[in-house]
Amino acid sequence: MILPIVAYGSPILRKVCADITPEYSGLEKLTADMTETMYNSNGVGLAAPQINKEIRLFVLDSEQIFANQEEDERGTYADEPGVKGVFINAHIVQLEGDEWAYNEGCLSIPKIREDVVRQESVTLDFVDENFKPHRKTFNGLTARIILHEYDHLDGKLFIDYISPLKKTLLRRKLDDITKGKMNVDYRMVFPK
DSSP, X not given: XXXXXXXXXXXXXXXXXXXXXXXXXXXXXXXXXXXXXXXXXXXXEEEGGGGTOOBSEEEEEOHHHHHTSOGGGSOTTOOTXXXXXXXXXXXXXXXXXXXXXXXXXXXXXXXXXXXXXXXXEEEEEEEXXXXXXXXXXXEHHHHHHHHHHHHHHTTOOGGGGSOHHHHHHHHHHHHHHHHTOSOOSSOEEOOX
């Protein structure tokens, strides 16, 4: 089932999310619905707060980036073939590598993209959809997507990384998103 995506201005996007247990009700359906919603919205990642759930869960598919790019477009931070998966109760262990800028966007903040500086590598503790524990290091674009989605679990948004001046210049667009004054190709729910 395709779920509506929570728009900028909704309080849940600023909350720190809680870990869950294997007994969390409807987890298998939730992860399937989140994945379907991500693809329907042309996203590469989706975090639980974006579908109005205050839990430490996100899905991602960085494989599709490489499937849709020519070899010379991939750049320095390519991490082919990418990763597809479910990340539950994720916690950062370590950030490493050079900082690099990349133009990011967010399904909850449509039609706004800005350069965000992040480190090139992240080591993460998490459990998969079967609650099997993992500690893995991710690099390049996959690390960036993970860090973007991870921020959602801590109540942060990519626009928190841009300069105050740029944020001021975006204020009208952000206000329009909050008020639902926009057209997008996917279902959204706006703050009341």
